Amino acid sequence: MKITAAVVHRAYAPFTIETLDLTDPRDDELLVEVVASGMCATDQHGRDGYFPSMPFPAVFGHEGAGIVRAVGKAVTRFKPGDHVVMSNPFCGECPNCRTQRQSYCLSVRKVKMGGTRLDGSTLHAQDGKPVYGAFFQQSSFGTFAIANEKFTVKVRNDLPLERWGPLACGGQTGAGAVLNVMKPLPGDAFVVFGVGAVGLSGLMAARIAGCDPIIAVDVHEHRLALAREFGATHTINHSGRTDVVAEIKKITGPGVRYSLETSALPEVLREAVEALMPAGTCVLLGSARAATEVSLEMPFIQPGRTLRGVVQGDSEPQTFIPQLTDYMATGQFPIERAITFYDLAQINQAAAESASGKTIKPVLRMPH
Numbered sequence: 001m002k003i004t005a006a007v008v009h010r011a012y013a014p015f016t017i018e019t020l021d022l023t024d025p026r027d028d029e030l031l032v033e034v035v036a037s038g039m040c041a042t043d044q045h046g047r048d049g050y051f052p053s054m055p056f057p058a059v060f061g062h063e064g065a066g067i068v069r070a071v072g073k074a075v076t077r078f079k080p081g082d083h084v085v086m087s088n089p090f091c092g093e094c095p096n097c098r099t100q101r102q103s104y105c106l107s108v109r110k111v112k113m114g115g116t117r118l119d120g121s122t123l124h125a126q127d128g129k130p131v132y133g134a135f136f137q138q139s140s141f142g143t144f145a146i147a148n149e150k151f152t153v154k155v156r157n158d159l160p161l162e163r164w165g166p167l168a169c170g171g172q173t174g175a176g177a178v179l180n181v182m183k184p185l186p187g188d189a190f191v192v193f194g195v196g197a198v199g200l201s202g203l204m205a206a207r208i209a210g211c212d213p214i215i216a217v218d219v220h221e222h223r224l225a226l227a228r229e230f231g232a233t234h235t236i237n238h239s240g241r242t243d244v245v246a247e248i249k250k251i252t253g254p255g256v257r258y259s260l261e262t263s264a265l266p267e268v269l270r271e272a273v274e275a276l277m278p279a280g281t282c283v284l285l286g287s288a289r290a291a292t293e294v295s296l297e298m299p300f301i302q303p304g305r306t307l308r309g310v311v312q313g314d315s316e317p318q319t320f321i322p323q324l325t326d327y328m329a330t331g332q333f334p335i336e337r338a339i340t341f342y343d344l345a346q347i348n349q350a351a352a353e354s355a356s357g358k359t360i361k362p363v364l365r366m367p368h
């Protein structure tokens with residue numbers, strides 16, 4: 001079928017809106033009419049050629065929400081009309097997938113950024129030539145997508161679907177780091193470094209868990225204002241300051257039980273570790289470029305402090321995303337207040353305003 005999609009023809013080229021051919025769903029696949037898709041930094045990294053495994057021309061997008069329009073013969077969990085979110089793919093066969101560690105699939109590059117289905121077939125074409133996609137096995141920057149039922153999550157259909165997409169990656173990454181990994185107790189002190197979409201999701205989860213105090217650190221005053229609306233008890237503007245850890249200890253005494261690092265800056269990761277009390281845990285979510293190094297004081301780590309990297313919030317999307325939609329429905333996880341909507345045709349503006357920090361969470365509405 002013919003679809004409208006955002007295509008990138010080479011590294012650092014802008015997105016262009018074009019007509020493509022989309023293949024039919026196979027037996028275990030769904031045809032999803034994409035209603036809206038979040039954009040996260042990984043899409044912009046893809047556009048700029050950060051992933052050598054991903055050929056061009058390519059269709060990106062990995063936070064798609066939409067409506068199932070057709071199902072393959074072997075699909076049992078979905079029917080046309082279902083509201084769905086397309087989430088994090090995995091190979092299902094490696095040692096980590098076989099032991100419920102799918103967020104750490106050993107074939108992650110091939111599955112998310114290989115440009116094709118796992119068997120090497122492409123989903124899109126133009127004038128008979130292949131266009132690469134299958135980005136996170138979805139490529140949601142288009143009016144329709146082919147999704148494997150294994151990575152697709154059914155969501156409630158009584159609320160606007162266009163706000164669910166960000167749960168597929170950024171939302172479950174931030175909230176899962178807190179609710180699935182840290183598992184804080186009420187009254188645990190929490191700090192988040194960087195309150196973009198991922199950091200705010202972590203902050204909302206910390207509030208749900210009853211953390212107190214909840215401290216937000218960022219360099220943008222408008223993000224800190226939103227963090228206060230979302231439940232931060234204290235905010236610190238990092239701009240021009242070198243005493244952020246001292247400020248956190250002024251608030252907490254011994255330091256925090258949990259810190260969440262989303263900035264991907266080594267000096268900030270060091271602060272996130274130094275803000276910990278003994279037996280505290282820092283979770284690293286920020287994805288730094290290859291070969292980025294950080295230095296830490298060994299005697300400081302020894303009293304039970306933990307530094308852990310986490311991907312996709314350690315989430316099991318089939319249960320965790322519906323849990324987050326329920327929190328959204330009851331107003332406990334108001335991520336929609338961090339969203340700025342754009343039409344697909346404004347995708348380059350959305351990318352620029354997200355990179356500059358003006359927009360916290362861009363979501364693209366598809367033309368139908």
Ligand SMILES: [Zn+2]
Nearest residue numbers: 091094097105
């Ligand atoms: Zn795997």
Ligand SMILES: [Zn+2]
Nearest residue numbers: 040042169170
């Ligand atoms: Zn993402």
